[in-house]
Amino acid sequence: MTSYNKIIIPLLSVFIFCIFWEWLVWINGWPNYKMASPSDLWPAFWKFRWLFLSYGWDTLWRTIVGLSLSVFVGVGFGIIMGFSKTMRIALYPLLVGFNAIPKATVVPVIALMFVGFHDMNTILIVIFISFFPIAVSISIGLSTLEPEYKDILLSLGATKFEIFYKIALPKTLPEFFGALKVSATLAFIGTNLMEIIEPHGKGLGHLFDSGKISADYPLMFAVLIALAVLGIFLYYIVVLFESIFAGWAERN
Amino acid sequence: MHIELRNVSHEFELETGFLPVLENLSFSVPKGKFTAIVGPSGCGKSTITRLVSGLLKSKKGEVFISNEIVNSPKSTVGMAFQNPVLLEWRNILDNVILPLEIVSKSMNKVEKITRARELLSLVGLAEFEKSRPSELSGGMKQRASLCRSLVHKPEVLILDEPFGALDAFTREDLWQTMLTLKKQESFTCILITHDLREAIFLADEVLVLSGRPATLQFQLESKLGDNRKLDDLYTNETTKSLSILRKQIEIAQKHK
Numbered sequence: 001m002t003s004y005n006k007i008i009i010p011l012l013s014v015f016i017f018c019i020f021w022e023w024l025v026w027i028n029g030w031p032n033y034k035m036a037s038p039s040d041l042w043p044a045f046w047k048f049r050w051l052f053l054s055y056g057w058d059t060l061w062r063t064i065v066g067l068s069l070s071v072f073v074g075v076g077f078g079i080i081m082g083f084s085k086t087m088r089i090a091l092y093p094l095l096v097g098f099n100a101i102p103k104a105t106v107v108p109v110i111a112l113m114f115v116g117f118h119d120m121n122t123i124l125i126v127i128f129i130s131f132f133p134i135a136v137s138i139s140i141g142l143s144t145l146e147p148e149y150k151d152i153l154l155s156l157g158a159t160k161f162e163i164f165y166k167i168a169l170p171k172t173l174p175e176f177f178g179a180l181k182v183s184a185t186l187a188f189i190g191t192n193l194m195e196i197i198e199p200h201g202k203g204l205g206h207l208f209d210s211g212k213i214s215a216d217y218p219l220m221f222a223v224l225i226a227l228a229v230l231g232i233f234l235y236y237i238v239v240l241f242e243s244i245f246a247g248w249a250e251r252n
Numbered sequence: 253m254h255i256e257l258r259n260v261s262h263e264f265e266l267e268t269g270f271l272p273v274l275e276n277l278s279f280s281v282p283k284g285k286f287t288a289i290v291g292p293s294g295c296g297k298s299t300i301t302r303l304v305s306g307l308l309k310s311k312k313g314e315v316f317i318s319n320e321i322v323n324s325p326k327s328t329v330g331m332a333f334q335n336p337v338l339l340e341w342r343n344i345l346d347n348v349i350l351p352l353e354i355v356s357k358s359m360n361k362v363e364k365i366t367r368a369r370e371l372l373s374l375v376g377l378a379e380f381e382k383s384r385p386s387e388l389s390g391g392m393k394q395r396a397s398l399c400r401s402l403v404h405k406p407e408v409l410i411l412d413e414p415f416g417a418l419d420a421f422t423r424e425d426l427w428q429t430m431l432t433l434k435k436q437e438s439f440t441c442i443l444i445t446h447d448l449r450e451a452i453f454l455a456d457e458v459l460v461l462s463g464r465p466a467t468l469q470f471q472l473e474s475k476l477g478d479n480r481k482l483d484d485l486y487t488n489e490t491t492k493s494l495s496i497l498r499k500q501i502e503i504a505q506k507h508k
């Protein structure tokens with residue numbers, strides 16, 4: 001597939017989706033509080049363009065910082081559980097239990113714990129929601145490393161670190177990036193949970209809340225679309241990193 | 253490098269108790285010689301490779317390389333397995349270089365590349381040095397794996413059924429490649445195999461192990477000289493040797 005097609009086809013699919021959406025709203029005669037149509041969204045975007053830019057930035061940077069930290073947390077847990085069977089057995093129930101708690105319920109707890117630290121609280125929720133897939137993928141990648149891979153280096157007297165660095169780590173990268181794609185989209189859920197449940201005048205979640213309070217329905221839909229766009233943006237950043245660091249895993 | 257096993261016994265600890273795999277096994281491979289080890293499936297042949305490479309310590313008895321007890325892995329050993337285990341994220345050249353990154357850290361990059369290329373052209377992979385392992389056939393992967401096992405000029409080469417998963421024609425090609433490598437590089441070799449013809453064709457001596465727990469049951473000198481051809485496998489003499497080996501394997505299987 002040419003790179004030209006790789007851009008044209010997704011754009012075309014988005015365009016067709018918008019046409020279909022517009023048609024659906026029009027044919028059903030839905031009012032914009034039930035379902036805003038794409039043509040309602042542009043005025044909303046334009047009217048609040050500066051807010052979208054500044055709030056969008058708030059949401060984006062906190063999501064990216066949170067996601068980056070969740071990579072550290074996830075890889076850390078993954079390495080511990082990947083190399084030690086005891087730690088794997090010990091940590092899995094705790095992590096699964098923690099992951100099973102709906103993060104919407106954690107938001108007020110965190111907000112109470114660290115009153116006033118909005119940025120930190122938001123980033124914390126992002127970490128909570130997105131480290132789990134990374135931890136699981138790394139631990140599975142490391143624990144399922146075929147013994148022969150280790151043997152080729154062990155028989156040369158390589159150190160544990162050399163085996164990790166030269167074999168285990170690169171071999172786990174494709175799984176890691178698979179998990180990071182999931183985490184990247186989850187991360188936005190984390191940011192917005194904080195911004196919507198405990199609004200503190202920042203981020204797209206706050207804009208959504210304002211739209212709700214002032215009954216500006218097209219604005220609410222516009223926020224959702226803006227979040228989708230940010231999500232797509234972050235996803236493709238991950239894809240870019242994947243093609244640089246784990247491009248070898250893709251077969252032609 | 254002279255390899256010697258002296259009264260080696262080994263057992264694995266299972267949840268149900270001990271599983272003896274080797275019992276009082278002694279044999280030696282003189283420096284520069286090629287020894288093939290055959291025996292029934294699961295008789296502990298792979299355990300021998302792990303003992304000689306120092307990945308495993310025997311419960312009783314000693315393994316010597318050049319009269320030194322093997323306690324831990326040594327950089328003077330090279331290994332190749334049935335699974336070529338090439339690293340998918342490296343091209344063929346970088347895969348072959350891998351052992352040098354561990355044992356010859358002081359060697360500069362150019363020397364490493366020169367050494368790897370020398371081996372790759374010897375096995376006919378010179379044009380594929382930039383290829384990814386996934387782009388190569390099974391036989392080519394195994395050639396690359398052999399290059400990797402020899403790149404650091406090991407004095408001992410341990411081959412654990414490296415040709416076992418290949419089709420018959422590719423296997424014969426690789427046997428000849430192996431002879432080429434043997435002429436060019438100097439190493440003492442232990443080959444584990446299930447293929448009696450392979451054992452006769454490649455080795456100077458063939459050892460037959462008994463069923464588990466394995467011990468040395470039979471030894472056979474290969475009568476093929478230094479210039480071996482595939483046609484040598486179809487002479488009366490070779491047929492006779494093969495038939496003797498086959499009978500020995502039968503006995504070993506019954507013993508199990």
